[in-house]
Amino acid sequence: MIAEIIAAGSEMLTPYRQDTNSLYLTEQLNDLGVTVAFKTIVGDSLEHLTGAARIALSRADIVLFSGGLGPTEDDLTREAAATALGRELHRDPTLLTDLAKRFAARRMAMPENNLKQTDVIDGATILANANGSAPGQYIDTVVPNQDGNGVRKIVILLPGPPRELKGMFKDVVLPILAPNLPPRFLAKRTLRMGLIPESQVDARTAPIYKQFTDVETTILAGHAEIQLHFLCAKDTLAEAQARVEELSALVEQEMGDAIFSSGGESLEEIVLLHLGMRQLTLSTAESCTGGLLAERLTGIPNSSLTFAGGVVVYNQAMKTAFCGVPPELFATHGSISAEVARALAEGIRQRTSTSFGVGITGLAGPSGGTGLDADKPIGLIYIAVATPTGTQVKEIQIAGDRDRIRLWASQHALEMIRQTLI
Amino acid sequence: MIAEIIAAGSEMLTPYRQDTNSLYLTEQLNDLGVTVAFKTIVGDSLEHLTGAARIALSRADIVLFSGGLGPTEDDLTREAAATALGRELHRDPTLLTDLAKRFAARRMAMPENNLKQTDVIDGATILANANGSAPGQYIDTVVPNQDGNGVRKIVILLPGPPRELKGMFKDVVLPILAPNLPPRFLAKRTLRMGLIPESQVDARTAPIYKQFTDVETTILAGHAEIQLHFLCAKDTLAEAQARVEELSALVEQEMGDAIFSSGGESLEEIVLLHLGMRQLTLSTAESCTGGLLAERLTGIPNSSLTFAGGVVVYNQAMKTAFCGVPPELFATHGSISAEVARALAEGIRQRTSTSFGVGITGLAGPSGGTGLDADKPIGLIYIAVATPTGTQVKEIQIAGDRDRIRLWASQHALEMIRQTLI
Incomplete structure (x- = not known):
């Protein structure tokens, strides 16, 4: 299954800010055996966001939105996702009561705007937000493709603030998503080396890792070090681990003391x-x-x-x-x-x-x-x-x-x- | 005019790497009065990259690609852009000679793969790369839209390594692109503050900056500081500068000593x-x-x-x-x-x-x-x-x-x- 992550927010289209949530989401999805094939960053425009949602639904099995769930007029992810899915929004009575209580507890009048945060896409599961006021939403559905056949799509709306997004993904999304995906067993290993040219690492290790076609190898150079990442998916965890260990041992033998850590340590x-x-x-x-x-x-x-x-x-x-x-x-x-x-x-x-x-x-x-x-x-x-x-x-x-x-x-x-x- | 930046490279779809070129490109484009409306990150798949190129051509006036111009089989930007534009690639004889000379000078045989780097989209201007071997490409054309009318599109192919991309954009792309865009005059100013909550800055400055509807104001919080960015476009530079100065002076008066720099200094x-x-x-x-x-x-x-x-x-x-x-x-x-x-x-x-x-x-x-x-x-x-x-x-x-x-x-x-x- 492939995923697309859509980060919504005009600030990420300035020279000053980047989408960083997608790094966390990618790691989590990879662990579930899901590959991220596209990332889209789009501003606070209903037209642009709806268009991006439609495109994502056409090319990915799982579409994750981050951001745009707040109470302001710039928060448009709910509307855009509903339109792209051809569904309506309804105001959820439980969320409405919760929100009213929250404001009452602080003895504050609730601004009209905040009602937006109780809008839920028809058929969506509401995802509780332990670290903020914006709930997330989860839709697992079948939509018709061009040939008129049904295709399964999972759409997940997550809040933008990293702490809220991470908490919600880990505590609320994973327990729903993981059992609904085909089981996959992954083993990972990272070898880190310093002060050695990337070309030399590649020349010495490529003859080894290229023989392990069932292990995905990524070489990354930067910050005065080289990292070799190995990732293997198998039907059992033991099989996956065995392959990663085997490759890792051969590369460690080749590179010797140049490797300073094999457990991720700096x-x-x-x-x-x-x-x-x-x-x-x-x-x-x-x-x-x-x-x-x-x-x-x-x-x-x-x-x-x-x-x-x-x-x-x-x-x-x-x-x-x-x-x-x-x-x-x-x-x-x-x-x-x-x-x-x-x-x-x-x-x-x-x-x-x-x-x-x-x-x-x-x-x-x-x-x-x-x-x-x-x-x-x-x-x-x-x-x-x-x-x-x-x-x-x-x-x-x-x-x-x-x-x-x-x-x-x-x-x-x-x-x-x-x-x-x- | 609005732009889309497409970053091509599977490493940017891992949990370890991000596209950073787009921050530089966004700053450069903003200075030309061009807004970046979409950023797409896509892996080394011809199907995915061609699809992303088609989508970008349908929703943006300027499409910039970064990466995918190298000599390996994973470098597919030339093919994808050509297909999306409905054009062919041809092998450029001058580039071919240059490349052959480069290898001859190092007394090395040229691998067959490298010939890819001499493939040029029909009608494209070749962009010299002072810091690497992959040339860029520039296409300024008119394509039919859904109504059959012609729409102008500018497509720019840039290499992925930041040093190559920046050098090429500044030295080769800007002299072609800037004179071909409607003239715009922009003034910018950044005020930086430390140790003050973002909500307080917003509460005190919003009543001021909201009166300046012709100045785009962005508030950014992070790294133990708050930044206020002002951006104004006018028919003359003097007008734009005057508005930014006026707003900036009022905000500086309001925030007083809380502002530690108004010239971008840390x-x-x-x-x-x-x-x-x-x-x-x-x-x-x-x-x-x-x-x-x-x-x-x-x-x-x-x-x-x-x-x-x-x-x-x-x-x-x-x-x-x-x-x-x-x-x-x-x-x-x-x-x-x-x-x-x-x-x-x-x-x-x-x-x-x-x-x-x-x-x-x-x-x-x-x-x-x-x-x-x-x-x-x-x-x-x-x-x-x-x-x-x-x-x-x-x-x-x-x-x-x-x-x-x-x-x-x-x-x-x-x-x-x-x-x-x-």
Whole structure:
């Protein structure tokens, strides 16, 4: 069965906003064995929305609407879906009573507009909204196709606010939808790799995953990492899992240590996990990444057990004051140097009494360095990892803008720590 | 004129990837006075893509495709657009020569597949791609509508990689498209506010902006801020600008200091600007935000002139070692206290010899505090700003998950600095 998701709302047709609900809905539908074949984003126009609903009914088995269920004149999904289905709307007496009670409880007069939220498409099941006032609607019906034969269509109206949509889908839609679809058993697995070109991952893994024609493989590159997603549907869960495991094991064998996680964890989670298992602690001294590495590490719950803290040392005086970098290093090598990276890592490690210390210095741009660093290229980064058994320093050159250089530098630092631990 | 953007690519129908090109294209089209009325996302299926192209031609004046111009069998946009337009494809000899030369220069044999990239829709203008191998295509034509009358349609095929798409649109499409559209003059303005509920902004500004029926106003809430976007189209630029200025001035008068920027700048940019103008410097001592504040400040180019650096002090020993927080404060008040926030701010200010020092301590969750902090609620944050004339401390309670609490805490800290400066 294929689905279409229609996101209704003019704000999603501006340069500022995107439909994000469809990512959640796609994940949920995929788990039910339903493929999303189309996504449409349409504004608050009855004509446009009705047209989009008609088109979706003609090309998809399941049509999900998100948004347009509020009380304002811009909320038109009920009308559009009813018209496209050739049905009428009726005012539901129970919803009407609920709404009146809600306003009475707050001692407020109910604006006329709000009555819209009690309009229900004839034959629809009302979906309770635990997190807001707009109820959803669910229609499972048979409509005639061009040849006059009947085709089954499921139409689901969901509210736009993500919290309301997710709650309603999980708690109310799934229990109705899942038993009404052909049973499917899916197994999934995600392998994550950092700092390796996508073309290389593809060249090395394609000969393997192409043999698994019953497993859907997706390669995604971005945010300084490569993800390999495997998805397999079978008649039993055991069969599906076995195929995904088999493929996954072969790819893990091929890519070896380049894979940092096979359970969905991020690189910072994995690094904290490796350190934690060995009861090691970590501190950071960042120049060009400006706190990004610390921010990534502390974004993980309970990171405080492993990560003691760090410093953002954005000028030479601070590098000396907080990490004891000898001022003569700046005079001899410049701030952007292997020597300063090493002094940062060793200095922060010593001053925080942690097992590991990381030092990062480099040029994130857009403006270049000064003094001894004047001729160094933007994107030049030095990373040092100080450990109880010595210090490793790495020079790397990263292409791109300030954000990209900072992200990749933090990724390289995490990867260096991980490589030290495995 | 209204436009539809069709993003072609099965990866955008997974839970992992979104179409982002359309945000850029929408901004560019809006600047030309073109409204985007529909966005469609469709997978790599010739049937689906051709159907989507036909629908778009029936409901939009301008149809832009992004993606599906590569050399693989999944790249089907050329075929789909040609079929929907009722035209043939021909192999372009110049493109063929260029492609052959490109492979020859790299001493590589050209795979048969690549010939697809030289297929051009009859009558199309070829759009050069400065950043990749897939050329774009541009068709400005008249097609019959249902009544048999001619309707003008502009069809534009663009490559999917954002860098290629943006370069091609700006350098090649705009010079053809802009002169072929009715002239429109647009003025835009964005007002940004932090830490104020959207309902309050709407209640106070709606009576003003609703009087300006010729200015399109959009209110967006998210990422701990509210944005008001104004857009006005007139026969002359002066007229459009005058209306936007008039509305903007009235709203600025109403909202006063709540507005942190009227030129599009972020809060961190504005804070650095205010500090820089007064030749003041800044340092940070972060506990629960874990470097996020430093990361936001250092994300701005040339922030090093104003931001000296900061510390991420994730345990008590580090708070004492790096900011001189007296250990008795932890014993008396706990780490999550106004007293510790003040000591962090004053300590980091003194040790870095900066004009301002900021201290943040709090509970970001999901696990709660220990010892004296055990009964304090998740989301409780103390922020202190130390200045040459004294220290201010604020207690706030933030709702939501770890990411939201950290983001809002950093926003409150920036807003406190800004309020001190205005």
